[in-house]
Amino acid sequence: MxxxxxxxxxxxxxxxxxxxxxxxxxxxxxxxxxxxxxxxxxKGQKIFADRATHHASEGAVFAAASLDHKMSFLLVLNCETDFVAKNELFLKLGKSILEAAVAYRPISMEALQALPLGNQTVQGAVVESIGTIGEKITISSYETLTAETTVPYIHTGNRLAVLVGLEGAQGEQVRAAGRDVAMQIAAMAPVALDKNQVDPAMLVKESAIIHAQVINEGHKDDKAEKITQGRLHKFFQENTLLPQPFVKNTKLTVAEYLQTVAPSLTVTAFKRIAVGA
Structure with missing residues (x-):
């Protein structure tokens, strides 16, 4: 032959x-x-073992919402090369796993991997695909978000995805606003919703760094603390979501923009995940 x-x-x-x-x-x-x-x-099982030590740093993100928009799902499927990340079978596998997640609503990675997919489990399908494709493939991240309204967003290139949860109003206009906020999160990578949700360890670290900068600039102790607090306030404005200037209208903060959509509308939570992060 x-x-x-x-x-x-x-x-x-x-x-x-x-x-x-x-x-x-x-x-x-x-x-x-x-x-x-x-x-x-x-060949899948053998290749799965052979590739166990390989580094799967490429891949794609997959995200979707339930029909009632009250729960959204996000997963990262990794592979070894950019070529495979764009491969039809690889993308089909990711979409199939995402569809299973939306249908069964698992809340953990273990539960996701155990879901039925065709005549096997999700993890079985991943292992089988390794034999077909010939690269190490793994589900590296899986996240869900539940809220009155949830919005999934996939950034151009399929390497970054965001889930946003909102409350205070519902409907198509709210989902459109959620998409705008998700795009902001993708671009600006805020560390928390607002200053009250910043990790205490990060707060201590940033305060110490800013205070050291102020002292090194020659400010005396009686003024240093006031200057430190002012710069810390600016840090919160720039690095937490709700007080950030809204990218589509920088005269408004994100919180103020949401109130133009509906007076009580706000973000309750968000998740941002990128391939290789």
């Missing part, structure tokens, strides 16, 4: 598997593409 370079390239394009793996699969399958894919799939 003669396997042409064009056949190998076509199977690689379809599966993302390595060139030599594709050639071997086509030889074993005597040129039959369906059987060649099955051959690659059967």
């Amino acid at each position: 003669v396997v042409t370079a064009q056949d190998v390239a076509a199977l690689r394009q379809k599966t993302g598997a390595g060139m030599m793996d594709c050639k071997k699969a086509l030889i074993e399958a005597k040129g039959d593409f369906t059987q060649a894919i099955d051959f690659l799939r059967k």
